[in-house]
Amino acid sequence: MKHAWLSFVSVWLTRVLVVLAIAFFLVPIVIVGVMSFSSSDVMMFPPKSFGFRQYSSAFSSGDWWLAARTSLVVGAATAVVSCVIAILGVLAIARTRVKAANLVYGAALLAIVAPVAAVAVALYQVLAKVGLLGSVPGLVIAHCILGVPVSLLVLRVGLSGIPQTLELAAMSLGASRVQAWIHITIRLLTSSFGAAFILTFLMSFDEAVFATFLGGAHVNTLPRAIFNSIRFGLDPVITAIATILMVATGVLAVGGSLLRRGR
Amino acid sequence: MRIPRSKDLSLASGKSGFLMLLPLLGFVVVLVIIPLINVINTALAGSPATNFAKFFESPAQRKALLLTFSASFGVSIVAVSLGAMIAWWLATSRRPFVRAIIWASVLAPFWMGVVIKNYALVVVFAKNGPINYVLGWFGIPPSSMLYTIGAVVVGMIYSMMPYAVLPLYAGFRRLNFNQLRAAESLGATRLYAWVTVVLPAVAATLFGSLVIVFVISLGFYITPVLLGGLQVPFMATLISQDLFQYYNLTNAAVSSTILIVSTVFVLFGAILIIGWKRLERAIL
Incomplete structure (x- = not known):
């Protein structure tokens, strides 16, 4: 071909761009980690001196503990509710003759794509009407909008890897269909369930838009508290909290992905 | 007794399937469809013409609308082009170490949580942050x-x-790399082979990702607020102000309706062009 130089340039340009992009994706994480060990009370790069000052002030503050507890409760409840709705739905799609199941599945997935701010307004109206605005159950309901699609995706892939013949074998040996589902299929799905639970929990644990729009005066989750703190100035304590959260969610997410791949 | 042929008896009955699907269906209808229709209703309440005219009268709101759509468009173009390059490298690199680093860099922002991720960028971009330090x-x-x-x-x-x-990586992995090798062995340059062999094969996936990234970007709230502040108002910023500062639910509903209708419109167009199956693949 002519234009050999054009090919050469584009191949190398691509490589340079990718390397720069990757560096750029990783840099903020490293910077926050480094800054969290600064012993200064103003944000400054590079830190003048190092210490555990940010960590000790983060741990000694009752507000952050309270916010963390709220986030844990909301996250766990969201994960449980989402997984229950999702497993029933996924079994219905793959193991029954119900019609139009894929349409419902598609509609549920679209919730991920819907503009978050608009959905928040929509939920604001609905939750206000039923008196759940600014309550933990209200926020759990809202988070399920994002949690159910996550669980659906994970569990559907998991279920597709389990041969239906196992259930049929159990049934031919006298198990009822429900017994076969519970004792064979769902038991084999354990690692997928673990992954779905972790990923849904993380989704809720990290979510800030619904928490801000729907949390009202009393439900203050960790992301919301951090968001509000950053809006009103750069408190260096956040670097410590951010680092702890990055490590914790990173470990959980890797665990979730490994479970999903299934031993 | 005659066994109906059309039924696959290895599957449970449609009736029990429907009962199991009910929670999911209820979830979709009660939490997504009805609330969204409700918002559109609120925007149209009273005199719809006045509600929307009021929205477009304000220069600040027109600016936010333009900004949101143009930024989302730019973001989808850049993210998908860059994403394609990264995914290509990921799909073709044989060195496990390189692949591990690329995966980590792509997935780390994903796992970090919206607020933490934007906070990290605030720290990086800040006046006494690392970028200015290096520029110094x-x-x-x-x-x-x-x-x-x-x-x-x-x-x-x-x-x-x-x-x-992620969708582009999956798309590249489905490719038959022998075709690419064949093109190159017949004298095509790497670029020419890519454009004539790979691009047509992944065009639909590229388009699907473009659409999904664009649509999700429309609703962004945390990023514009933390990195843009009041100087860079997005639709979501306006919605939050209308809701919590001006207590103007109608105006918030009008902004939301514009976002919802554009999203539905874009997604519907995308489904017509590349079909639902290929669009679904682009949703993670």
């Missing part, structure tokens, strides 16, 4: 890069990267 070596005076449209766009690209990389 070259004698460039520190300037605040925060609260600019550029900062918001970079932040949005950072967040949307996994949505661009």
Whole structure:
């Protein structure tokens, strides 16, 4: 071909761009980690001196503990509710003759794509009407909008890897269909369930838009508290909290992905 | 007794299937469809013409609308192009170490959580942050890069990267690489082979990712607020102000309706062009 130089340039340009992009994706994480060990009370790069000052002030503050507890409760409840709705739905799609199941599945997935701010307004109206605005159950309901699609995706892939013949074998040996589902299929799905639970929990644990729009005066989750703190100035304590959260969610997410791949 | 042929008896009955699907169906209808219709209703309540005229009268709101759509468009183009390059490298590299680093860099922002991720960028862009520190070596005076449209766009690209990389990676993995080798062995340059062999095969996936990234970007709230501040108002910023500062539910509903209708319109167009199956693949 002519234009050999054009090919050469584009191949190398691509490589340079990718390397720069990757560096750029990783840099903020490293910077926050480094800054969290600064012993200064103003944000400054590079830190003048190092210490555990940010960590000790983060741990000694009752507000952050309270916010963390709220986030844990909301996250766990969201994960449980989402997984229950999702497993029933996924079994219905793959193991029954119900019609139009894929349409419902598609509609549920679209919730991920819907503009978050608009959905928040929509939920604001609905939750206000039923008196759940600014309550933990209200926020759990809202988070399920994002949690159910996550669980659906994970569990559907998991279920597709389990041969239906196992259930049929159990049934031919006298198990009822429900017994076969519970004792064979769902038991084999354990690692997928673990992954779905972790990923849904993380989704809720990290979510800030619904928490801000729907949390009202009393439900203050960790992301919301951090968001509000950053809006009103750069408190260096956040670097410590951010680092702890990055490590914790990173470990959980890797665990979730490994479970999903299934031993 | 005659066994009906059309039924697959290895599957449970449609009736029990429907009962099991009920929670999911209820969830979709009660939490997504009805609330969204409700918002559109609120926007149309009273005199719809006045509600929307009021929205478009305000220059600030027109600016936010334009900004949201143009930024989302730019973000989707850049994120998908960059995502395609990264995904290509990921799909073709044989060195496990390189692949591990690329995966980590793509997935780390995904796992970090929206607020933490944007906070990290605020720290990086801040006036006494690392970028200005490095620029200082070259004698460039520190300037605040925060609260600019550029900062918001970079932040949005950072967040949307996994949505661009993951579907494209899956798309590249489905390719038959022998075709590429054949083209190159017959004399095509790497670029020519890529454009004539790979591009047509992944065009639908590229388009799907473009659409998904664009649509998700429309609703962004945290990134514009933290990296753009009041200087760079997005639709979501306006919605939150209408709701919590001006207590103007109608106006918030009008803004939301514009977002919802555009999303539905774009997604419907995309389904017509590439079909639902291929669009679904682009949703992670």
